[in-house]
Amino acid sequence: xxxxxxHFTTFDAIKSAEIPKYDMLFKNMLLTYNSSxxxxxxxxxxxxxxxxxxxxxxxxxxxxxxxxxxxxxxxxQTKPDLDMRWRLLEYYFKLIEHFxxxxxxxxxxxxxxxxxxxxxxxxxxxxxxxxxxLRKDGLRFEYEFIDLRKIRIDFVKLExxxxxxxxxLRVLCDDLVQHHHWEAAARKLARxxxxxxxxxxxxxxxxxxxxxLREIRRDKVRKLEDMLQINIENVPLLAEAYDDVREREANRxxxxxxxxxxEARRIKIPEKVDELLRACDENEHQELVPVVYRAxxxxxxxxxxxxxxxxHEVDPPxxxxxxx
Numbered sequence: 001x002x003x004x005x006x007h008f009t010t011f012d013a014i015k016s017a018e019i020p021k022y023d024m025l026f027k028n029m030l031l032t033y034n035s036s037x038x039x040x041x042x043x044x045x046x047x048x049x050x051x052x053x054x055x056x057x058x059x060x061x062x063x064x065x066x067x068x069x070x071x072x073x074x075x076x077q078t079k080p081d082l083d084m085r086w087r088l089l090e091y092y093f094k095l096i097e098h099f100x101x102x103x104x105x106x107x108x109x110x111x112x113x114x115x116x117x118x119x120x121x122x123x124x125x126x127x128x129x130x131x132x133x134l135r136k137d138g139l140r141f142e143y144e145f146i147d148l149r150k151i152r153i154d155f156v157k158l159e160x161x162x163x164x165x166x167x168x169l170r171v172l173c174d175d176l177v178q179h180h181h182w183e184a185a186a187r188k189l190a191r192x193x194x195x196x197x198x199x200x201x202x203x204x205x206x207x208x209x210x211x212x213l214r215e216i217r218r219d220k221v222r223k224l225e226d227m228l229q230i231n232i233e234n235v236p237l238l239a240e241a242y243d244d245v246r247e248r249e250a251n252r253x254x255x256x257x258x259x260x261x262x263e264a265r266r267i268k269i270p271e272k273v274d275e276l277l278r279a280c281d282e283n284e285h286q287e288l289v290p291v292v293y294r295a296x297x298x299x300x301x302x303x304x305x306x307x308x309x310x311x312h313e314v315d316p317p318x319x320x321x322x323x324x
Contacts (some may be wrong), residue, residue, distance in 0.1 A: 011221045016305040025105045025209045026076045026117065028165070028202065030063045035165035038065060040153055040173065041113060041146065043072055051098065061091055071099060071110045078118030078213060080127050085134040087110055089141050112143035120215045121149060121177050122243050149175040159184070164203045172210050179220055182211065187226040205235040254285025261292040267301075272317035276305060279312050 029035040030048050038044070043065050051064050063074035067284050073095055077084055092110060100106040114132075118123050127147065134141040151173055158170035167185040171177050190203045207228065255262050256275055262269055269277070280288070288304055302318045309316035 011211065011218070011225055012203055014205075014212045015064070025168075025206055025213070026115075027062065028206065029169070030065075030074070032070060033165045033203065034157060034163050034201075035169055036161065036163065037165075037169060040151060040169065041066055041074070054258060061095075064095075069108045071108055073110060073112045074284075075113070076115050076117050077130060078116075079086065080125065080129040082129050084130055085116065085141070088114060088143055090143070091136060092143075106318065114143055114145050116147045116149075117213055118147070118215075119149065121175050123149070164189060165206065168203075168206050171207075172214065177214075182207070182216070182220070183227070186224045190227050190229070194270050201230055201235045204230045214256055248284040251280070251285070254280070254282040257289055258285050258292070261289045265292055265295075267292070267298070267319060270317065270319070272315075273305065273319060276309060276312065276314065276317055279314075280308055284308055284311075 014135055026037070029037045037049070040102055044067055047066050049066075051061055061073060062076050063072075065072040065074065073091060075084075075088065075091070092112060095110050096104070096106050099110075114130055116127060124229065127145075130146045132142045149172075155170055155172050155174060156168045158173075161167070168187050171181050171185055174181065185207055187208055190205065192200060205228075207224065208221065208230075210223065215244040255277055258280075259269070277285075277288075288301075288308075293302055298319045305318060
């Protein structure tokens with residue numbers, strides 16, 4: 001009696017999950033594992049960081065690279081969202097605010113790159129919503145737009161690299177990639193050994209995340225899964241991403257409950273208070289809701305808001321009778 005070969009389910013889970021696939025893959029290329037990504041983008045690797053910007057709901061921009069007098073801001077995008085150019089403009093202002101001196105002077109240059117990492121190889125999707133410049137009334141805002149599939153690159157150099165993430169990068173950057181290139185990368189990753197088992201699992205999963213980004217057909221990916229032999233439960237990278245998603249959803253739910261409490265008490269929420277509430281976590285929301293409902297004056301609410309502000313290291317906002 002023949003045993004039916006087991007197929008691993010990691011790719012299906014990645015495809016269906018509401019997790020930031022590009023976020024996991026490219027932030028790991030930048031921040032966790034060595035790769036040639038920066039060189040591919042024309043940047044010499046100096047100092048790389050993910051920066052949390054005040055007033056952005058605790059969000060982190062995808063990557064900041066400081067190269068001499070230049071500050072490179074990297075944003076990765078998988079879909080042609082209508083508001084992406086406006087978000088880049090918003091980020092630009094926040095980066096100036098973050099790096100400038102007390103007089104709001106920044107002598108360094110902020111260079112923004114919007115990098116499109118979605119779509120099938122050879123795809124012809126309309127990317128007009130992502131391309132620079134943004135024009136509106138008298139405004140003209142420019143940044144560099146890069147479609148990773150169209151970038152000029154030395155594929156042989158990436159294939160022969162000693163860095164496992166470069167093997168993943170090789171298939172991502174090829175607009176004419178063939179399936180045997182994916183199999184070659186899977187074969188290398190399956191053989192790759194490391195002193196840290198969690199790193200080996202994460203690196204293997206990165207190829208499946210890349211396949212999801214490139215919308216590779218399920219029947220083509222099945223062989224890659226069998227070659228890599230990983231399960232989603234054993235991949236720290238994916239487990240951490242799922243935890244992050246659950247935490248963000250819990251925080252959004254808590255924020256909505258806080259808004260309902262303020263609405264029920266007919267208390268207006270000024271912008272600075274709203275920014276703090278969005279940055280708070282689920283436990284802080286749960287702590288605040290009963291205080292809002294029970295408070296006879298604004299004093300106990302403001303006192304708790306001041307406590308939250310100290311935790312988040314921001315200036316304490318407050319409520320007033322006129323909502324200002």
